[in-house]
Amino acid sequence: MEANAGVVAVEIPTPEIYKADDPQQPLSRVMPISSSRLNKYRVVIVLRLIILGFYLQYRYTHPVNDAYALWLVSVLCESCFAFSWLFDQFPKWSPVERETYLDRLALRYDKDGVPSQLPHIDMFVTTADPSREPPLVTANTVLSILAVDYPVDKVTCYVSDDGYAMQIFESLSETAEFAKKWVPFCKKYSIEPRAPEFYFTQKIDYLNNDIDLSFIKECREMKREYEELKVRINALVAKAQKVSEEGWTMQDETPRPGNNPRDHPGMIKMFLGHDGGLDTDGNELPCLVYVSREKRPGFNHHKKAGAMNALMRASAVLTNGAYILNVDCDHYINNSKALKEAMCFMMDPAYDKKTCYVQFPQRFYDVDLHDRYANRNMAFFDIIMKAVDGIQGPFYVGTGCCFNRQALYGYDPVGEGDDVEISLLLSQQSFRKRFGLCPLLGAATVREKTNVTALLKEAINVISCDYEDETEWGEEIGWMYGSATEDVLTGFRMHVRGWISIYCMPSRPGFLGCAPINLSDRLGQAHRWAFGSVDCLLSRHCPIWYGLYNGKLRFLERVAYINNAAYPFTSIALLAYCVLPAICLVTGKFITPEIKDIYGMWFLIFFISIFATVVLELQWSGVSFLDWWRSEQFWVIGGTSAQLFAAIQGLFKLFTRIDVNFNVTSKADDQKVNSSELYIFKWTWLLVPPTIITIINLAGIVFGVSSAIIYGYESWGLLSGKLIFAIWVIVHLYPFLKGLLGRENGIPTSVILWSIVLAMLFALLWIRVDPFMVDKWLEVNIGSFVRNIYDKFFAKLLDFDF
Numbered sequence: 001m002e003a004n005a006g007v008v009a010v011e012i013p014t015p016e017i018y019k020a021d022d023p024q025q026p027l028s029r030v031m032p033i034s035s036s037r038l039n040k041y042r043v044v045i046v047l048r049l050i051i052l053g054f055y056l057q058y059r060y061t062h063p064v065n066d067a068y069a070l071w072l073v074s075v076l077c078e079s080c081f082a083f084s085w086l087f088d089q090f091p092k093w094s095p096v097e098r099e100t101y102l103d104r105l106a107l108r109y110d111k112d113g114v115p116s117q118l119p120h121i122d123m124f125v126t127t128a129d130p131s132r133e134p135p136l137v138t139a140n141t142v143l144s145i146l147a148v149d150y151p152v153d154k155v156t157c158y159v160s161d162d163g164y165a166m167q168i169f170e171s172l173s174e175t176a177e178f179a180k181k182w183v184p185f186c187k188k189y190s191i192e193p194r195a196p197e198f199y200f201t202q203k204i205d206y207l208n209n210d211i212d213l214s215f216i217k218e219c220r221e222m223k224r225e226y227e228e229l230k231v232r233i234n235a236l237v238a239k240a241q242k243v244s245e246e247g248w249t250m251q252d253e254t255p256r257p258g259n260n261p262r263d264h265p266g267m268i269k270m271f272l273g274h275d276g277g278l279d280t281d282g283n284e285l286p287c288l289v290y291v292s293r294e295k296r297p298g299f300n301h302h303k304k305a306g307a308m309n310a311l312m313r314a315s316a317v318l319t320n321g322a323y324i325l326n327v328d329c330d331h332y333i334n335n336s337k338a339l340k341e342a343m344c345f346m347m348d349p350a351y352d353k354k355t356c357y358v359q360f361p362q363r364f365y366d367v368d369l370h371d372r373y374a375n376r377n378m379a380f381f382d383i384i385m386k387a388v389d390g391i392q393g394p395f396y397v398g399t400g401c402c403f404n405r406q407a408l409y410g411y412d413p414v415g416e417g418d419d420v421e422i423s424l425l426l427s428q429q430s431f432r433k434r435f436g437l438c439p440l441l442g443a444a445t446v447r448e449k450t451n452v453t454a455l456l457k458e459a460i461n462v463i464s465c466d467y468e469d470e471t472e473w474g475e476e477i478g479w480m481y482g483s484a485t486e487d488v489l490t491g492f493r494m495h496v497r498g499w500i501s502i503y504c505m506p507s508r509p510g511f512l513g514c515a516p517i518n519l520s521d522r523l524g525q526a527h528r529w530a531f532g533s534v535d536c537l538l539s540r541h542c543p544i545w546y547g548l549y550n551g552k553l554r555f556l557e558r559v560a561y562i563n564n565a566a567y568p569f570t571s572i573a574l575l576a577y578c579v580l581p582a583i584c585l586v587t588g589k590f591i592t593p594e595i596k597d598i599y600g601m602w603f604l605i606f607f608i609s610i611f612a613t614v615v616l617e618l619q620w621s622g623v624s625f626l627d628w629w630r631s632e633q634f635w636v637i638g639g640t641s642a643q644l645f646a647a648i649q650g651l652f653k654l655f656t657r658i659d660v661n662f663n664v665t666s667k668a669d670d671q672k673v674n675s676s677e678l679y680i681f682k683w684t685w686l687l688v689p690p691t692i693i694t695i696i697n698l699a700g701i702v703f704g705v706s707s708a709i710i711y712g713y714e715s716w717g718l719l720s721g722k723l724i725f726a727i728w729v730i731v732h733l734y735p736f737l738k739g740l741l742g743r744e745n746g747i748p749t750s751v752i753l754w755s756i757v758l759a760m761l762f763a764l765l766w767i768r769v770d771p772f773m774v775d776k777w778l779e780v781n782i783g784s785f786v787r788n789i790y791d792k793f794f795a796k797l798l799d800f801d802f
């Protein structure tokens with residue numbers, strides 16, 4: 001400013017016309033997070049690191065002599081937390097946010113009146129269990145895809161049915177019919193979202209003046225049609241309850257071979273598309289392909305990853321889209337521009353040759369108002385993912401992710417001066433060893449629409465059980481096998497090859513899915529994730545050293561992956577730490593010497609620094625305090641249950657090779673927010689440790705307070721330290737308790753019995769620790785305390801002179 005003082009302002013020539021179709025213009029932009037905020041955050045991180053050093057130094061040099069074991073355990077736990085904090089914190093050094101320019105994309109590749117230049121996208125939907133994943137849920141997802149805002153001949157929707165379920169198959173055929181009316185309606189009025197169940201449950205303001213009368217009429221008509229579709233799909237579900245042994249008869253009266261989901265031939269059926277009939281406006285619709293891969297006993301089908309690989313080959317044969325976008329059956333497209341959003345990155349010259357995937361955050365439609373079990377997972381989706389996006393890219397989280405097909409084929413990103421047709425480099429022989437016998441895989445050629453019968457035959461061939469024998473599917477290419485969470489591993493392999501990924505967060509969420517609503521489903525999911533992580537850490541893909549030799553995985557990205565794989569192990573320390581306050585309260589010992597000297601200061605400063613990092617982190621990420629607090633609570637709930645078991649099982653598997661199952665999470669077929677489903681759960685072993693922790697801490701508080709009142713044997717400073725410690729634990733476990741007690745059927749007797757047994761064991765243990773105190777306490781309690789009360793109140797009452 002000052003340099004310009006007194007100088008006549010020079011007019012800066014404005015560009016004649018703003019050229020959005022200029023190929024030099026980027027299609028997206030990194031929006032660095034306000035540097036003043038970020039810098040404050042970084043300063044506080046460094047301060048916290050220093051303070052942590054002093055704090056730990058004090059802890060190590062000041063053992064509690066009369067409670068050495070307590071002190072040692074607590075110091076070990078604290079060191080473990082400090083260590084895991086480092087791994088969690090440092091990848092968050094330079095988070096980013098991004099912005100896309102859809103208008104530039106349209107001007108450059110999708111001008112009105114000319115054939116669209118946008119690339120072909122194959123959309124994959126996976127469903128596995130018709131009893132947990134209602135066909136209506138899948139139907140809605142499929143409709144949102146068919147109606148997506150993208151050239152119809154450039155989208156194909158593949159549905160993988162791992163349950164080989166008639167109700168899924170037939171409801172797809174109903175859905176295809178309904179799409180002929182639904183898609184033109186969506187496009188005509190540009191409605192959002194384009195999944196009818198969710199469109200019709202949102203409030204439509206019919207009284208708004210701007211609203212078109214013909215819209216009202218058509219909307220009512222569509223709603224009626226959709227209700228009819230629902231009735232028909234529900235009828236199919238009901239019909240499927242009674243299945244004969246010989247198999248099904250399909251709608252067109254041809255028999256369907258077998259009905260055993262574990263033993264059946266591969267099946268593909270195409271609906272809509274080029275010669276599948278036009279919609280009510282006379283336009284073509286995207287092709288919809290039902291795929292149920294072959295299943296035979298004795299084969300390892302590799303769960304979801306196997307299904308994805310089968311789809312990848314089938315789609316390579318039939319359409320060979322350059323990009324693949326996969327969603328779980330419950331994750332419908334909520335923003336019809338989502339595909340174009342992804343293309344803003346994939347088509348951008350700055351990114352196109354090195355971006356393996358564009359990941360959207362997982363968002364949910366059915367989370368209860370208070371998000372009791374941290375389903376929204378904001379600390380992950382809005383903090384960690386934005387942070388790794390600033391390094392080498394977000395993790396792949398299994399759904400709402402658009403892949404570059406070449407990256408899935410295991411190729412390296414194309415560098416400067418590299419040959420684009422990489423597949424040509426492979427000899428015939430190594431090609432077979434890699435991709436199997438089908439010659440159509442691996443290359444980037446567009447499929448002709450003719451000759452569909454021959455292509456279908458080839459597609460059936462590539463989804464057979466033995467196709468992958470002696471190939472690199474699941475090992476080097478496609479979705480990775482051998483992990484309960486194939487997703488993170490698949491993305492990790494790409495990052496190791498030097499690809500980058502991108503996090504795409506349009507303001508209207510791209511996809512919405514169904515979160516597990518009750519505690520047992522939620523813990524089951526947390527368990528599968530944690531087990532997948534542990535498994536990865538102990539496998540040959542261990543992020544600590546896997547791919548170190550080629551040096552393409554950036555250091556902080558590696559740290560983030562290590563943190564993602566190792567976090568379940570902190571649960572062992574967490575368990576110990578949550579039991580400590582109870583032990584402290586009943587034994588009268590504490591993990592620190594007196595809180596009064598310099599230690600008290602470090603302790604306080606340390607907590608302030610933790611609080612400051614949290615506040616600043618919430619500030620740059622825009623996450624609310626409540627969301628953060630829910631994640632924090634779930635860290636303790638999941639840590640003392642799901643993750644703890646996963647960590648133990650992971651170690652167990654290392655020695656015994658026994659795997660865990662992929663139990664599909666149940667999906668409700670409407671928005672059952674705050675419904676009774678929230679309270680339904682099955683009792684599992686997962687619930688034992690947090691239940692015991694709560695009980696013993698509550699008992700400890702009662703014991704500690706009462707004995708201090710009567711007995712007054714210790715300093716109030718130490719007592720309040722212990723109480724805060726115990727309350728900290730209980731407050732974190734509160735949503736868990738609510739889930740446990742709030743259920744409709746009451747606590748199963750087995751839980752109560754086990755709790756009593758374990759509480760007694762705990763008491764015995766404690767009596768062994770300090771039998772003298774027990775006697776003293778009992779005497780005091782039953783003796784003087786009761787007599788005191790009697791003396792004070794009761795005796796006075798009796799003395800009352802009538």
Ligand SMILES: O=c1ccn([C@@H]2O[C@H](COP(=O)(O)OP(=O)(O)O[C@H]3O[C@H](CO)[C@@H](O)[C@H](O)[C@H]3O)[C@@H](O)[C@H]2O)c(=O)[nH]1
Nearest residue numbers: 126127128162303304307328329397398399485525664665
């Ligand atoms: O043998 C199987 C098992 C599962 N699935 C499908 O996999 C998807 C994910 O299953 P779900 O039970 O919904 O798991 P979530 O815990 O909700 O899923 C998250 O975590 C998984 C990894 O554990 C990822 O694969 C998912 O994409 C991600 O949404 C569903 O569409 C299933 O139909 C199959 O296709 N075949």
Ligand SMILES: [Mn+2]
Nearest residue numbers: 328513514665
């Ligand atoms: Mn899910």
